[in-house]
Amino acid sequence: MNLHLFAILLFVLVQPACNRPDIENLEPVSDCQDIFPDYKEVTIPPNIAPLNFRMTGECDRIYIVASGKNHKIEKGFSGNRIIFPEKKWQRLIDGSKNDTVKITICVNRAGEWTRYRPFSVFVGEDEIDEFLVYRNLMPGFQNWNQMGIYQRSLRSFKVKTVLDSRVMPGTCMNCHSFAGNDPVNMVMHLRENYGGTLLFRNDRLEKISTRTDKMFANAALPYWHTSAKYIAFSVNRINQIFHATGTNRASAVDLRSDIFVYDIERNEMITSPLLSAEEKLETFPCFSPDGRTLYFSSADMKELPGEYSKVRYSICSVSFDENSGTFGSVTDTLVSSFLTGKSYSIPRVSPDGGFMIFTVSDFGSFPSFNPESDLYLLDLGSKEYCSMDVINSDYTESYCSWSSDSRWVAFSSRRMDGLFMNIYFAFIDKNGNARKPFLLPQKDPDFHDSFLFSFNVPEFAVNKIGTNPYRIRRVARSKASVQVKPESSH
Amino acid sequence: MRAKKINNAELLFLGIFSVTSLLFFSLFYYHHLYQREQLQLFQITFSYFLKGLSLHGGFAIYLGEFFTQFFGRPVAGASIITAMMVILQQAVKRLLFAISGRPGFAFLSFLPPLGYWLLLTDQFYYLSGMIGLIISILASCFYLSVRKRGSGIISGILLIPVVFWLAGASYMVLTAVIILAEFLQKIKRLEKSSADPSSGVLLLYIAIALITPLIARKLFFADTLLQSYISGAYYSIRIFFPLPLICVFASVPLVIILHAFMPEEASLNKLSVAGSVTPLLIIGTFIPGLLYFSDFKEEKRIAYENLVYNKQWEKIIRKAEKEQPEDRMSMVAVNLALACTGRLSSEMFNFSQDEENLFLPYERRGMTPFVAGEPFLYLGLINFSQMFAAETIASTPDAKYPVRAFRRMAETYYLNGQYEIAGKYFMILSRTLFCRGWADQYLSMIDSDKEAFNDTLLKDIHSLISEYDFFYNDQQMDIAMRYLLISNPQNRVAFEYLMAYYLLNKDFDGFLHTIGYIKGLDYNKLPVVFQEAIAYILTITSETPEQLMGLTLDQSVTEKIMSYAELFSAGREDTLKFRKEFGSTYWYYLHFK
Structure with missing residues (x-):
């Protein structure tokens, strides 16, 4: 195999692993204060569009874990914006009716990952008008x-x-x-x-x-x-x-x-x-x-x-x-x-x-x-x-x-x-x-x-x-x- | 040898064309161009580019705004317009060559750029429109360069909707050129392009051209039928049908037809009748057209607006001294310049005044001029200044954001301590090329020391804000200025404006009621206009009013009013004589205005 191709393949395979912080071994430092819009601890209907948000402070990368009763979204983002995939989001909140979705944010600044304490979003049972x-x-x-x-x-x-x-x-x-x-x-x-x-x-x-x-x-x-x-x-x-x-x-x-x-x-x-x-x-x-x-x-x-x-x-x-x-x-x-x-x-x-x-x-x-x-x-x-x-x-x-x-x-x-x-x-x-x-x-x-x-x-x-x-x-x-x-x- | 002569003639003509355009736009139309820059807010961000692409005609709009942002720099606007016109001319020339296969001096290729020159003398038309036309002509050249029949048809089918989306209305020029070129090639039996499509294909092109905007307005945007075909790239008032623009568009196929049927010598032999008459005819039509379409009065008016923007008070006064402004807006600028230099109370009657020259009224008709809110800013009435800036933003005919009004919004919200809102405007301004540094400074101040003003003017204005609230009422501006003075007796601009208001309205009670404030202000001597008013008051009162005690008049003023009284008692008929001898006195205003 061509050496360059091998290097590219290796990079593609290894890249996600490099971007994912070792969440399990990172101690949460504090509550996550700096998000906009403020979706912390809100109650949402099970048919609402993704609650995309951003970190208001500077950050190079973000890794997010949004876990509900039956589904989980785990995704890394470059920059400070978190944009959930719409279909996955719908699955996540559909499966979490009358329960909470926990959102854990890890932020990378200058190569250092910081994990914040998760916040919750409560998904109600009652749908909102379409x-x-x-x-x-x-x-x-x-x-x-x-x-x-x-x-x-x-x-x-x-x-x-x-x-x-x-x-x-x-x-x-x-x-x-x-x-x-x-x-x-x-x-x-x-x-x-x-x-x-x-x-x-x-x-x-x-x-x-x-x-x-x-x-x-x-x-x-x-x-x-x-x-x-x-x-x-x-x-x-x-x-x-x-x-x-x-x-x-x-x-x-x-x-x-x-x-x-x-x-x-x-x-x-x-x-x-x-x-x-x-x-x-x-x-x-x-x-x-x-x-x-x-x-x-x-x-x-x-x-x-x-x-x-x-x-x-x-x-x-x-x-x-x-x-x-x-x-x-x-x-x-x-x-x-x-x-x-x-x-x-x-x-x-x-x-x-x-x-x-x-x-x-x-x-x-x-x-x-x-x-x-x-x-x-x-x-x-x-x-x-x-x-x-x-x-x-x-x-x-x-x-x-x-x-x-x-x-x-x-x-x-x-x-x-x-x-x-x-x-x-x-x-x-x-x-x-x-x-x-x-x-x-x-x-x-x-x-x-x-x-x-x-x-x-x-x-x-x-x-x-x-x-x-x-x-x-x-x-x-x-x-x-x-x-x-x-x-x-x- | 002949080809060399042709090249030289063409170069000479191109040179004359370029230099004339450069001179015209930089010397006679600079302020128009500068104001174009103030009427848009071009952001250097990728998302702004994508937003542009999401609109039909948006690519041309994006490029047009990109180049227009440089119009605030001397000669830059004229250079850019000239360069664009040269590009358009060269593109048309290339197109003519691609169709006819004839080299030579294609004088007719100057017709579309000359047409656009005329259009650009009107603020109604955009530079992006010319860019749109260039895109469509380049696309036409590309179509004609395709040799294979199949590829030619596919490129035609694709180019029409693509140019429609990128450049808007000029896709109609592309469609017309394609069809015309194909017909001409058949008719003249010139070297047959292998792309030579059948009549069915030409009908297909027409159908695509007609249907594309209809599909787009159904699927991608909601717009009027006219604008669905034209887009926002060409002119500002969307409800009008742009006949002159259509004429300029039509000049491209017209040039192709003329060029095709013109004897070959016309393009090669400088002595041929057609070759000599055509340039003369075009120039002979263009020059009167230019004089007809150009609005030099408007240029003078806009000049005052721009000078106020740059706080060039002395320049405003010098300009007005050279030539008395004829319109109210320019006089508002002159009076503001006089007040900001502390000379309103001494020199205001050097200019033709009336009681409406201090402020522009609040009107819900047309775009609110930039100048309308400026006197309020310098008086310390920042909410009213903000109101006019907001109204300017909300009244631009094309709904584009005017950067100048944005700056004022940001400043006034900052002055009011509404930092979150100010931050939003500063943030948007920080994405522009020329306001970035300025806006970034404020953004960093919002993050750190909000009370700091690195702009001394804003600091001064902040100190003038009234303690008392009252309402905007353009019929009672004296009340507003009185509140300002009560709140801050050091507000010299408010004092000068209030006194000017009373004098212009011939309200001597108000004048006497306010004159006392002068003691607390740093006047070296009693201003001449006040002396003239006082001298007049003394002639109509039996006793010196209490408010005038301690105020002394110059000997020259006393002597002058005696001469005036003498002439006045002899009769008022000879107004010319009064004007000549006393035209710059308050008494002349009092009796003859």
Whole structure:
């Protein structure tokens, strides 16, 4: 045999052995502190994409052993990034349901291997909804030149464009919402170029014009009724103010807001004096899973925008009769801002009806502008609520969405750096206890270093969205749109 | 002998072409080119290269951005553009030779580069577009060089989608050249290429050219139909149909046709009619075209933006002294330069002013100019400066990241103590060729001594930040500047801006209310503009206002206002005389603006 060939063969055979540290005989020096994202001791669903991560310090090589109940991944990496093979990862976590995966990291620096004490990732039994739909937008001020709504497979790293600025330049797209996490019924708004509301129902896509002569603006912030026959909207007039100093660069102020419910079959916008009072600001509607209650945030009107920091919202509710499309005559206050001096917004009820999560901030209804904003959990049975300390951070926590089985939540948070909003998932057990959240996994652990967009409005979806950007564009650009009518006396 | 003459003529022409281009872009279009560099953020990383390749037209974009990053250096931009145009001309010449088999002076080959020259006088078009065109012409030459029929067809089938992916829209030029070359070879019965494909194959080429973008937009990206064919390599505002670009593309097949049907003497004999008329015709069309397409006014405006970027305050003032700026943005730059050199209070009325010349408004239309946030930075209003930088980033028509605004974002977040966010911007900037060293310094400061400022300007600005919060309101900028002064009475830039604001708005109450701050600032004497305002106030008040006690006016100002009053009382009709004698006084502004 040619000597060179022999040398190459020998090198190839011996190389892996050289790269593998003698783990068994290496004493763990300490806990592994320096990984990003922080996936230590998190609880994950058995159908989540690989939790790729990196060591934040300098290292030449990494050797990792991830061992579950039935499978193990052992792999060496040059550099500081750990990228799990997708199929092996799925086998590993599939076989470790209701158990832990232990991850042992050995790091080679300047030829010396260091072994850290392993950390665990608990794999729950409950699967997370297959898809997550979110919007990417730069955390700017008022301008934007690029945004998009995307559908991410949570089992993998595949991302599909629902609609973005490449397909519809100059159009602002927002507020995607599904009935019961199923995108067979979807609504989303377009603003500026080709503005309107797009309604996708049972494979029929149409553009509707939501503003009636009884509304002062177009409908926004939708929430579907369980029956998929109604969509609750709020109608807002929003102003932004920009601060001269401090790290909180802007605040959003709702100058006026009301709530309307769109009766899809009758093509009518209905409301109640309890939802559209002059002296009140009502926003962020949310139906209960049984469809009999409409929750919303409500605040007393102030002198705006001057007194913007005195506007505090309570979580209120009003009954709703699905058959007649009528509201009750009394408003209940579930969480009162008058008692606590805090502002409560974006109520979201778990599909099993057990809990509600909402945001708590010092003032206002747009928590994404309030760094102090946290998520709280209300037990709808006992009506007691508390801060979700396990999942809150020093930075903004904002929009939250429940998975269809009520065991997982996705929420947005600026905790990574204080500016860019990212999506985190947390497990919520049957008693409402949350576990340590984890960041939406990305294929490349360095992804966030150069990604300059925020992830807004995370919404779970049990299926793929049944339309495509070109069809949405075609319908959005068509002149024909259905004009919603004001309430008739039915 | 004749061939030598031809070579000499060609070299001479190429030389004139190159020198003219070099001079034009370096002398008359330097600031345009420099701003092109600020409008992109080219990163020297492998992942950035891969990201480029993942887009259709991305290879041309990558190369275009690579070369554009040097445009900030004097003459570099002009040299690169000139070199690219020469490469394009040589490639077209080679293509003509490959098709016709005729050597000689192919003057027509200058037509596509001249067309691109015109395009590049508009910021709307990219250098990457010319690179895309070069790629497609080189690919055409490669196709024509393939001799075997089978290989020729395969190379045609492969080249169209490959060039589509690498270079975007110019693959249409390749397709047109392939088809045209094949037809011409048949028609003119020239030496038959063994690659000579049948009509069916030519139809297949057309089908591939039409279908490739449609398949790609279905499988690999979501984009509009127009952009699926064109890609992002050519121009910045995606919604427009680029007719001039199509004309330049069309010039390639046009040149091939003209060259093919031009008498052979036209390319060989310098005395032939066609050979002499063609160059004259092209030059005669190009020069008026260049004058028509070039925007020298815009060049002057951009020059101010670039000088502000480099903090060349004296140069800005000298430039404005030579020629009064005509637009608001340039005047904002001039006033900033005056304030930063402490001369706003003494020289502002040497220039034509109005009340809108201190700040640019916050508008959601078009790209937010770089200059818009600059006065705020030097005043100490770093959040507003950051706001404008963020708006610039979010309003570029092509959604590319402008490196200049990125720098400002990084600096302002750093000044605000938001080191994690600043670090993200510095990290991205550290991957560029020309900001690397600067960004690395900040990154190491973030890791070690965050409070240290090795840039004294940033240190000074940090000391100007207001203690009090208030909101941005472009209708009440005086309130913002007053807060700054209350917070830091030593903020001389804020004082000069506030006083200028009052004077430009003819608000004497505000002026009197603020003049007292001058005592705490290091003025050697009362600035002339203030003296003129005070002299005027004294003429309309019966008693000297309390705020003006202890402030003395120069004899010359007192005498001058008396002459002004004399002329004024004689009548205001002769505005030319007023302008000539008192044009640079506050009184002239007060009464005639």
